[in-house]
Amino acid sequence: MIVKIAVVDDEEKIRLGLAKLIELTGEAFQIVGIYAGAQELLDDLGRLDIDLIFTDIKMPQINGLQLIEQVQRRKPRIKFAILSGFNDFEFARSAIRQGVEDYLLKPVDQDELGALLHRIRNNLELERYRKAVAAEEHIRLLLGSDIRHLPDHMTQGASRELSQIGLFKEHFAVVLLRSDPELSGERLAAYTEAWHREHRSIVLEPRQSVIVVSIGQGDHDDTVRGLASTLLQRIPHAVHVRIGVSAVHQGPLKLRDAYIEAEAALQQVWYEKEIKAMNDFLHLTKRTDDGASPLRMLDKDFRPALQMLDLPRAEGALRAWLDEAAKVRPSWPALSEASSAVLGLLRGELGGRQSQLPSGDTEDEQLRLSPGRFVSWHAFTAELMDSAGALLHILKEARQENRVVETVKSYIQQHYTEELELQRLADRVYLTPSYLSKLFKTETGETITDYIISVRIAHAKELLIRDPSLKTYEVGEMVGYGDPAYFNKVFKKVAGLTPKEYRDRVRL
Known part of the structure; x- marks a missing residue:
C-alpha cells in the first residue's frame, strides 16, 4: 500500500526538508500536502485522502495538539507523528499517550524517519486487513440471512460498520457468478479491474462468487447489466459461466434482497445452452408455472x-x-x-x-x-x-433375473415328479448351479430345494384328499419320493403331520 502523508510545520526549512526525506524513503510513501500552519491543512482536509500527518507541536494560532484533536473529530482513522525539539520531549511523550503514533526529534534523522514510516505502514496494512475481514463477515451475514430472524444488535452493528466504507456510500448491486472451472479470487479481480469502481468479491461456495459493486449517482438501471457484460467478455471462452444480476439497492440491509434477485436471474440463465450467459433481475421472464x-x-x-x-x-x-x-x-x-x-x-x-x-x-x-x-x-x-x-x-438386470427364476419355477412345477438335480435346472437357464442358487434365494427368499419340496408336498396334499384309495407310499411315489420313510419325514416336517394323520384330520 502507498501511505499518503501531509506535513505541517511553520518553519519552511523543516517542512520542506522533512517532505524531501520522506520521498527518499521509498515509493510506498507519498506526500499529498505541505502546510505552514494547522488551519491550512484543516481547510483542505475534506478533499484530501491522508493516512499520516507529521505536525510540529509549537505553532502559532493552532498548535500541534489542537490540530490533532480537531482532525481526530473529523477523520479519526488518520495517524499522527509529532516533530519535537529536545526541550519538548516530555510534551511529546504526553501526546503519544493521547494516541499519537510516535515523535521525531529535530533535526530529523533519516534512519529514524525510515523506521517510523515503515512501522506505521505495517500498522496501517494490519488495520486495513482486519477491517476488510470484518467487512467481509458483515457482508456474508447480511447476504445469507433474513434480517427479520437476526438479533437487532447484529443487523444494526453490521449495517453501521458497512455504511462507513465507500462501497455502500451511495447505491450498490449484487452480481452472482457461477463458473466451471472455478475462478480464483486473483483471476476474478483481474477481470473486474475494467469496472474502475469500488467492489468486493466473496466466494460463497465452490465455483460460485458474489460481487457487490457500487453504483453512483450518474449511473442508470442498465449500468449493472453493462458491468456484468464487460465481466463476461473478459472471462476466457473456455470457462463455463453463468451470471445473475440484481436490481440497484441502497443500504447494507438490502443485501439479502439483492442477493435473492441475483439468484433468481442466475437460475433462469442457468438453463441456457451457451458456454457463457448472463441475465439480470429487471429482464427476467415471468414464470407461468406454479412450481409443481x-x-x-x-x-x-x-x-x-x-x-x-x-x-x-x-x-x-x-x-x-x-x-x-x-x-x-x-x-x-x-x-x-x-x-x-x-x-x-x-x-x-x-x-x-x-x-x-x-x-x-x-x-x-x-x-x-x-x-x-x-x-x-x-x-x-x-x-x-x-x-x-x-x-x-x-x-433391467432384475427383470432378466426375475424371468430366469420364473422359468425355473415353471419347470419345477411341470417336472416335480422327476429327479430335479441343480445342474439340470441350471442348464435350462444357462447359468452355473452356484449362481442360480444364489439368484433364486435372492428373488424368492427360499432355496431351490425348499421350493421343490413345497411344490411336491402341495401336490401330495391334494392327492391325499382327492383320492382316499391311494396308499400313502403311492402318493409319495406320484410326487417324486420313491422312499416311503423319507416321504413321511419330509411331509411331517412341512405339514406338521404324517401323510396318514393329515388325511384323517382333513376327513374330520
Whole structure:
C-alpha cells in the first residue's frame, strides 16, 4: 500500500526538508500536502485522502495538539507523528499517550524517519486487513440471512460498520457468478479491474462468487447489466459461466434482497445452452408455472412406464421430461424435488435390492442433485441421467433375473415328479448351479430345494384328499419320493403331520 502523508510545520526549512526525506524513503510513501500552519491543512482536509500527518507541536494560532484533536473529530482513522525539539520531549511523550503514533526529534534523522514510516505502514496494512475481514463477515451475514430472524444488535452493528466504507456510500448491486472451472479470487479481480469502481468479491461456495459493486449517482438501471457484460467478455471462452444480476439497492440491509434477485436471474440463465450467459433481475421472464409442473410432467409418462416395467419407454419419458423442463425452466427447488422423485421411483421399483445400488447412492439425493451445485443445466442433466441410468440398468438386470427364476419355477412345477438335480435346472437357464442358487434365494427368499419340496408336498396334499384309495407310499411315489420313510419325514416336517394323520384330520 502507498501511505499518503501531509506535513505541517511553520518553519519552511523543516517542512520542506522533512517532505524531501520522506520521498527518499521509498515509493510506498507519498506526500499529498505541505502546510505552514494547522488551519491550512484543516481547510483542505475534506478533499484530501491522508493516512499520516507529521505536525510540529509549537505553532502559532493552532498548535500541534489542537490540530490533532480537531482532525481526530473529523477523520479519526488518520495517524499522527509529532516533530519535537529536545526541550519538548516530555510534551511529546504526553501526546503519544493521547494516541499519537510516535515523535521525531529535530533535526530529523533519516534512519529514524525510515523506521517510523515503515512501522506505521505495517500498522496501517494490519488495520486495513482486519477491517476488510470484518467487512467481509458483515457482508456474508447480511447476504445469507433474513434480517427479520437476526438479533437487532447484529443487523444494526453490521449495517453501521458497512455504511462507513465507500462501497455502500451511495447505491450498490449484487452480481452472482457461477463458473466451471472455478475462478480464483486473483483471476476474478483481474477481470473486474475494467469496472474502475469500488467492489468486493466473496466466494460463497465452490465455483460460485458474489460481487457487490457500487453504483453512483450518474449511473442508470442498465449500468449493472453493462458491468456484468464487460465481466463476461473478459472471462476466457473456455470457462463455463453463468451470471445473475440484481436490481440497484441502497443500504447494507438490502443485501439479502439483492442477493435473492441475483439468484433468481442466475437460475433462469442457468438453463441456457451457451458456454457463457448472463441475465439480470429487471429482464427476467415471468414464470407461468406454479412450481409443481416438473412433478406433473413425471406423472404423465414416466411413472406409468415404470410401473409397467416398460424400461425403454421409461428412459424415453425421462429424456422427454428433461427436454420439457428445459423449456419451462422451473425454479431450482422444484427441479430438485422432481429429480429426487425420479430416483425415488426407481429405487422403489428396486425394492429390497439395496445391496446392488451403485456406490455413493446412500448420500441424500436431494443434496447430491441440488441444481445449485452445477454450473449449468447441461451439467445437471448429465449427472441426473447417469444416476437414473445406473438404476435403470439394475432394473433391467432384475427383470432378466426375475424371468430366469420364473422359468425355473415353471419347470419345477411341470417336472416335480422327476429327479430335479441343480445342474439340470441350471442348464435350462444357462447359468452355473452356484449362481442360480444364489439368484433364486435372492428373488424368492427360499432355496431351490425348499421350493421343490413345497411344490411336491402341495401336490401330495391334494392327492391325499382327492383320492382316499391311494396308499400313502403311492402318493409319495406320484410326487417324486420313491422312499416311503423319507416321504413321511419330509411331509411331517412341512405339514406338521404324517401323510396318514393329515388325511384323517382333513376327513374330520
